[in-house]
Amino acid sequence: MLQIKNLHAGVEDKAILKGIDLTVNAGEVHAIMGPNGSGKSTLASILAGKSGYDVTKGTVRFQGKDLLDLGPEERAGEGLFLAFQYPVEIPGVSSTYFLRAAINAVRRYRGEPEMDASTFMKLVREKMEQLDLDPSLLNRSVNEGFSGGEKKRNEIFQLAVLQPKLAVLDETDSGLDIDALKVVAHGVNALRSPERAIVVVTHYQRLLNFIVPDFVHVLVDGRIVRSGGKELALELEERGYGEIENVAGAGV
Amino acid sequence: MIGAPEKAHSLVAAHAALEPSLAAMGPATLRELRRNALAEFVRLGFPGPKHEEWKYTHVRALEETEFAPAYGAKVDRNNLKGTVGGLALFTLAFVNGERAPELDQPQALPDGVFVGSLADAFDRIPRILERFLARQAGIADGKLGSHLDMPFVRLNEAYMAEGAVVSVPSGVQVEAPIHLLFVSKAGAMPFAAHPRVLIVVEEGASATVIESYLGHGGTYFTNCVTEVAVGQGATLEHVRLQQETLEAFHLGATQVHQAGGSTYTSNAVSFGGRLARHDLGVRIEGERTETLLNGAYVGMGDQLVDNHTRIDHAKPNCNSFEVYKGILGGRATGVFNGKIFVYQDAQKTDAKQTNQALLLSREASVNTKPQLEIFADDVKCTHGATVGQIREDALFYLRSRGLGKAEAEAMLVFAFAAEVLEKISVRAYADLLEQTLFAKLEKER
Numbered sequence: 001m002l003q004i005k006n007l008h009a010g011v012e013d014k015a016i017l018k019g020i021d022l023t024v025n026a027g028e029v030h031a032i033m034g035p036n037g038s039g040k041s042t043l044a045s046i047l048a049g050k051s052g053y054d055v056t057k058g059t060v061r062f063q064g065k066d067l068l069d070l071g072p073e074e075r076a077g078e079g080l081f082l083a084f085q086y087p088v089e090i091p092g093v094s095s096t097y098f099l100r101a102a103i104n105a106v107r108r109y110r111g112e113p114e115m116d117a118s119t120f121m122k123l124v125r126e127k128m129e130q131l132d133l134d135p136s137l138l139n140r141s142v143n144e145g146f147s148g149g150e151k152k153r154n155e156i157f158q159l160a161v162l163q164p165k166l167a168v169l170d171e172t173d174s175g176l177d178i179d180a181l182k183v184v185a186h187g188v189n190a191l192r193s194p195e196r197a198i199v200v201v202t203h204y205q206r207l208l209n210f211i212v213p214d215f216v217h218v219l220v221d222g223r224i225v226r227s228g229g230k231e232l233a234l235e236l237e238e239r240g241y242g243e244i245e246n247v248a249g250a251g252v
Numbered sequence: 253m254i255g256a257p258e259k260a261h262s263l264v265a266a267h268a269a270l271e272p273s274l275a276a277m278g279p280a281t282l283r284e285l286r287r288n289a290l291a292e293f294v295r296l297g298f299p300g301p302k303h304e305e306w307k308y309t310h311v312r313a314l315e316e317t318e319f320a321p322a323y324g325a326k327v328d329r330n331n332l333k334g335t336v337g338g339l340a341l342f343t344l345a346f347v348n349g350e351r352a353p354e355l356d357q358p359q360a361l362p363d364g365v366f367v368g369s370l371a372d373a374f375d376r377i378p379r380i381l382e383r384f385l386a387r388q389a390g391i392a393d394g395k396l397g398s399h400l401d402m403p404f405v406r407l408n409e410a411y412m413a414e415g416a417v418v419s420v421p422s423g424v425q426v427e428a429p430i431h432l433l434f435v436s437k438a439g440a441m442p443f444a445a446h447p448r449v450l451i452v453v454e455e456g457a458s459a460t461v462i463e464s465y466l467g468h469g470g471t472y473f474t475n476c477v478t479e480v481a482v483g484q485g486a487t488l489e490h491v492r493l494q495q496e497t498l499e500a501f502h503l504g505a506t507q508v509h510q511a512g513g514s515t516y517t518s519n520a521v522s523f524g525g526r527l528a529r530h531d532l533g534v535r536i537e538g539e540r541t542e543t544l545l546n547g548a549y550v551g552m553g554d555q556l557v558d559n560h561t562r563i564d565h566a567k568p569n570c571n572s573f574e575v576y577k578g579i580l581g582g583r584a585t586g587v588f589n590g591k592i593f594v595y596q597d598a599q600k601t602d603a604k605q606t607n608q609a610l611l612l613s614r615e616a617s618v619n620t621k622p623q624l625e626i627f628a629d630d631v632k633c634t635h636g637a638t639v640g641q642i643r644e645d646a647l648f649y650l651r652s653r654g655l656g657k658a659e660a661e662a663m664l665v666f667a668f669a670a671e672v673l674e675k676i677s678v679r680a681y682a683d684l685l686e687q688t689l690f691a692k693l694e695k696e697r
């Protein structure tokens with residue numbers, strides 16, 4: 001589904017990603033862990049098509065297409081979804097209006113008919129309930145004045161409504177209390193299917209107890225220095241990144 | 253200039269020929285008023301860039317255009333479909349400044365309410381005209397001056413004959429909005445029209461009045477003046493739309509007088525015009541009033557859009573709240589000047605002014621000048637001005653959810669203007685403005 005090969009990227013003359021290789025197949029869940037500033041959000045942003053980064057080397061293919069060639073909206077249309085580490089507040093744009101426009105934009109991209117109002121409202125209500133979100137949030141502007149936890153749950157709510165093929169969750173767990181964490185994890189797990197894939201960026205093993213990954217990767221200073229199964233996360237929790245780095249360094 | 257008689261500008265020269273027909277309208281005193289006003293316009297001349305109030309708004313192109321007096325034109329009702337002229341509202345219509353009853357949409361009004369032409373008003377409510385007409389816009393207010401003491405108001409007065417009058421007597425609540433529709437349509441020859449509007453809402457009465465200036469083709473000059481008197485404890489929502497053609501000149505002045513305990517809301521939207529300016533002045537002459545000025549303006553291409561506002565807080569315990577939002581693309585220029593005067597005995601004044609502009613292109617620009625002059629000591633006055641671009645992070649967020657760039661941008665621009673458009677209580681009207689805004693943004697791409 002997603003093939004990242006030798007991806008180098010940065011801003012101006014600062015290199016951030018220094019050769020990322022990662023393959024994600026349908027049905028898989030991958031976790032990416034790594035210290036602050038190692039490039040996790042940069043990787044997620046580049047996948048979603050945020051401008052401002054220069055890709056200097058490497059390729060990214062998604063469902064057989066050159067992902068880097070597509071605009072952010074086309075990537076969404078192809079089935080990519082990024083749950084933001086810091087969801088953006090957009091005063092004046094109503095959440096409902098935005099969500100409906102997003103659903104229909106994606107449907108149009110796929111050549112499907114627009115969703116009628118009642119189907120939309122039903123879908124929205126169902127997913128809000130599933131994510132234990134206060135329906136009154138929908139009457140407010142996108143993320144405006146939402147609490148940290150509400151913003152994160154709102155991202156997963158959008159994910160649930162938009163049903164993408166590949167979801168990249170950037171630290172969706174940070175700032176969530178334990179109950180909210182379970183709710184969010186439940187929302188993500190509900191999406192798991194043989195046709196979909198999920199990439200979870202996180203600092204904590206805790207989330208991975210609920211969303212159990214098939215693979216764990218450790219990103220340090222723009223490179224994936226180790227990959228393993230779910231037990232790698234436990235090891236990290238115990239030993240920290242320092243030792244992993246040393247091990248990785250020693251291996252080079 | 254004595255001894256070197258210059259050829260008079262067409263806007264002045266036309267007066268002589270029109271005087272006999274103007275004279276037929278209204279009482280004899282008006283004739284003198286017109287003549288004096290013309291002399292005053294000639295004396296003041298076209299304001300140049302050195303004139304503080306016209307520093308960024310240059311009228312040279314106006315000065316260099318030759319205008320014929322407004323001539324009759326017919327506009328088919330069907331052509332107004334999809335515009336504010338096509339809405340099912342009580343409507344009093346004008347085409348090129350002249351009454352156009354064929355475009356009216358009459359409805360029953362409460363007893364005593366008058367909505368009609370200036371000519372009819374002279375016959376039917378002469379007392380009201382005597383009390384209010386050319387009183388509001390005419391004042392020159394001692395030391396602080398009146399911004400309406402300006403050349404084009406005089407020019408309008410010089411031609412004062414056609415226009416609309418709304419008069420709501422004491423205690424009457426008019427539920428249905430009253431729409432004053434001014435459609436303009438020019439042929440090969442540019443024309444000038446000088447419509448006059450008078451709105452009087454007397455003690456304890458309430459009304460919603462919409463003033464629409466709608467362009468229907470060609471180059472012309474709308475030089476309009478609106479006078480508003482809001483009586484003791486009265487309430488008026490005053491919507492104003494300027495949607496002239498992109499070749500048109502539009503200079504409009506609105507002067508409002510508020511008596512004690514009254515509430516005046518102005519929702520002023522400006523879309524059209526090659527050169528469009530609106531001067532809005534509110535004089536607060538009684539205590540415990542509320543004044544809400546909401547403005548939204550859009551300029552694209554080579555448009556120049558100027559909004560001058562002025563609030564005179566002459567009495568204590570009054571609140572004013574002002575928000576103006578500008579959207580400028582292409583090579584358009586925006587001008588905003590917001591004056592707030594707090595007089596010496598206007599203690600406990602609470603005045604807040606916000607002015608924000610969104611620039612959609614590199615070549616677009618805005619000149620903003622808040623101007624607070626406070627002569628009382630126990631007051632709360634704030635102002636804030638921001639100029640910015642569309643937020644990249646918000647644009648990316650929307651696009652990452654599948655919205656195309658154009659759609660996402662329109663959504664953000666729209667959100668910016670929404671705060672103002674939402675204030676218009678006439679839903680059908682506001683909805684149409686929202687659509688017009690969308691269309692204008694689309695066209696810009």
Ligand SMILES: Nc1ncnc2c1ncn2[C@@H]1O[C@H](COP(=O)(O)OP(=O)(O)OP(=O)(O)O)[C@@H](O)[C@H]1O
Nearest residue numbers: 011016034035036037038039040041042043052085
């Ligand atoms: N637009 C940018 N301009 C300049 N530097 C940037 C930009 N984006 C990222 N960086 C830098 O690149 C590095 C990686 O940042 P990134 O946000 O990807 O880290 P991260 O792994 O997500 O960290 P965290 O765990 O703290 O979220 C940091 O040093 C950051 O300051």
Ligand SMILES: [Mg+2]
Nearest residue numbers: 040041042085
């Ligand atoms: Mg990050």
